[in-house]
Amino acid sequence: MRNIWIPLFLLLILTLVCTWQHKESFGQPPHYVISQKAGRCYLNGALQSQEAVNKLRKEFAAHGVILDTKGVDINALLVPRGSLVLVGKTIPLFVSSCHNAKIEYSEEVLTFSGSVESEEQKRELESLLRQERIPVKNMISIVVPPEIHFIITQKRRRHYVMEGYFSSPLQQKKLQALFQAKKSILQARLEEIDPQLKDRKNILEKLMPIIPFFILRVHEGTLRYQGGVLSIEGKVLHQKEIERAGSYLSKLGIETQDKLTLDIKAIKGRKAKRKAKKLLKALQKQRAKKAAVKKAQQEVSEDIVAMMDAKEGKQRAVISDNSKARKNLRTLFEGEVIKFNPTQTTLTPLGLGTVSKIAVILKTYPSVKIEIAGHTDSDGDDAFNMLLSQGRVNNVKRALMREGIAKERIKAVGYGETRPLFPNSTKENKEKNRRVEIIVEGE
Numbered sequence: 097m098r099n100i101w102i103p104l105f106l107l108l109i110l111t112l113v114c115t116w117q118h119k120e121s122f123g124q125p126p127h128y129v130i131s132q133k134a135g136r137c138y139l140n141g142a143l144q145s146q147e148a149v150n151k152l153r154k155e156f157a158a159h160g161v162i163l164d165t166k167g168v169d170i171n172a173l174l175v176p177r178g179s180l181v182l183v184g185k186t187i188p189l190f191v192s193s194c195h196n197a198k199i200e201y202s203e204e205v206l207t208f209s210g211s212v213e214s215e216e217q218k219r220e221l222e223s224l225l226r227q228e229r230i231p232v233k234n235m236i237s238i239v240v241p242p243e244i245h246f247i248i249t250q251k252r253r254r255h256y257v258m259e260g261y262f263s264s265p266l267q268q269k270k271l272q273a274l275f276q277a278k279k280s281i282l283q284a285r286l287e288e289i290d291p292q293l294k295d296r297k298n299i300l301e302k303l304m305p306i307i308p309f310f311i312l313r314v315h316e317g318t319l320r321y322q323g324g325v326l327s328i329e330g331k332v333l334h335q336k337e338i339e340r341a342g343s344y345l346s347k348l349g350i351e352t353q354d355k356l357t358l359d360i361k362a363i364k365g366r367k368a369k370r371k372a373k374k375l376l377k378a379l380q381k382q383r384a385k386k387a388a389v390k391k392a393q394q395e396v397s398e399d400i401v402a403m404m405d406a407k408e409g410k411q412r413a414v415i416s417d418n419s420k421a422r423k424n425l426r427t428l429f430e431g432e433v434i435k436f437n438p439t440q441t442t443l444t445p446l447g448l449g450t451v452s453k454i455a456v457i458l459k460t461y462p463s464v465k466i467e468i469a470g471h472t473d474s475d476g477d478d479a480f481n482m483l484l485s486q487g488r489v490n491n492v493k494r495a496l497m498r499e500g501i502a503k504e505r506i507k508a509v510g511y512g513e514t515r516p517l518f519p520n521s522t523k524e525n526k527e528k529n530r531r532v533e534i535i536v537e538g539e
Contacts, residue, residue: 126174130163130183130190130199132210137191140167141201144174155184159191186224193217194236209235244295246271248319250330254280254311260321263295270300274307297324302348309344313337314356327353333363388449417461422536424457434492434532441487443495451492454534455499465537468492470510471517473526478512486510488532 126148128141137156143149149165156163183199186208190197197210208225212218218236225232244267246260256275262268268284275282299321310319310328314337317330326348332338338356345352428450435447443451458464470485489508497503518525 124174125201125204126171126176126180127202128168128200132190132194132197136162136164138164138167142169142171142174143180144170144172144176146170148176148180152180152183155187156191159188161191185227186221189217189221189224194221197236205231205233207233207235211237214238243297243324244299245322246320247322248282248310250315250317253315254278256280256282257285258282259285267295267300271303274304275311278308278311280311297350299326299350302326302350305347306344309341313340315359315362325351325353327355329355330357331359331362332356333359333366384445388445389452391449417463418536421457421461421464421466424460425454425534425536428453428457429534436488436532439484441484441491443491448495451495452499455496455501458496458501458505459499465505465507467507467509467535467537469515469533469535470508471515471529471531471533472513473529474513474516474520475526482510482512484510485512492532 126141126143128139128143130152131138131140139149139152149168149170153163153165183201183206186199189212190199193212194210195212197208200207200209206225208221212221215238218238221236222234225234244260244262246258246262248256248258248271250256258268258271272282272284303319303326306319306328310317310330313332314328314330315332317328320327320329326345328341328345332341335358338354338358341356342354345354432446432450434450435444436442437444458466468489470489472481472485474481486508487510489510493503493506493508496506513520513529516525516529517531518528520526520529
């Protein structure tokens with residue numbers, strides 16, 4: 097029994113010593129300070145239990161913030177007075193909207209100091225602080241941090257330079273990626289990276305539809321964001337581009353300035369260049385047509401016909417016009433054929449040249465009448481081939497009539513694939529079967 101009394105006596109002495117050491121804090125309220133620094137929050141002071149500390153840490157963690165509690169002492173003799181309930185209600189605003197803020201509870205007074213960005217945030221905090229019957233000293237002020245600002249200037253085609261202030265290098269890289277997507281270079285010359293800067297209007301996201309237009313349509317351009325105002329300057333080639341820029345800017349939901357102008361000098365230069373190109377093309381086409389006709393007339397002139405007739409010698413007097421025309425046409429077709437565009441009824445420039453040569457022969461023998469016979473190979477539909485052959489001979493007839501040959505002298509008949517010269521079994525045979533023949537009346 098004596099052995100039991102000795103430990104009890106020692107425990108009593110230890111309890112008296114501890115009570116004596118904490119006699120000043122017995123029945124007193126907690127005292128603590130919660131402060132912000134470099135994206136983290138710190139708790140220092142004395143609280144009544146580890147459970148209270150853990151509860152604060154959990155509430156801060158719920159808002160993505162670490163609460164450092166290394167500077168906290170636990171004193172079970174302290175008596176809570178409800179201050180932590182009020183602190184818990186202010187944590188969301190303390191974390192999201194306050195800068196350089198501090199919550200201090202001492203001598204049963206809760207002091208809230210620091211800054212917020214707007215009058216609305218300040219009123220919201222004041223409303224929270226009035227909800228509990230605890231003496232509160234509100235030392236919150238309104239400080240609006242500066243926004244990011246920058247200027248992008250075009251130096252040459254698809255090469256741009258950017259200067260300004262951002263809150264992180266990631267913002268710079270995001271802009272560069274937008275330019276890179278349009279095969280353009282954005283060279284950054286940032287003077288400073290300031291983490292305190294804000295992008296309150298989410299300008300980097302709103303620039304996404306503007307950047308492609310700025311790169312592709314604006315030259316000598318400048319894109320500027322400063323003081324919450326986005327402005328675009330430069331020159332464009334069409335009034336519609338100015339209207340399009342205005343439409344883009346009106347949808348951003350921020351203050352904008354459209355300073356785009358028409359580049360009159362470039363517009364006139366473009367119009368003159370297009371007109372000159374069009375005239376040159378028409379002139380080249382006209383010259384090519386005249387050259388083809390002239391060449392055909394030179395190749396089959398009356399002198400050539402006379403030379404052909406001279407070969408006949410003394411028989412020339414007894415050979416009829418039909419025979420002469422037939423002979424000259426046969427000679428002509430030994431070296432060339434009437435050419436058409438593939439699967440079409442229109443004559444090529446070479447085909448028109450051949451028709452001009454035929455017209456010269458017919459003019460030399462005005463009494464000769466002819467049949468233009470059109471033939472195709474067996475590829476394709478029978479009805480289509482018949483229409484194709486008839487369309488081609490009709491165009492040859494019209495071309496001869498434009499050369500001055502009377503309509504009554506010409507008969508045009510399309511036979512389609514009904515009269516092949518060779519079996520349509522090979523590519524070479526099919527090419528020979530695709531033909532237009534000139535048959536002199538009486539053959």
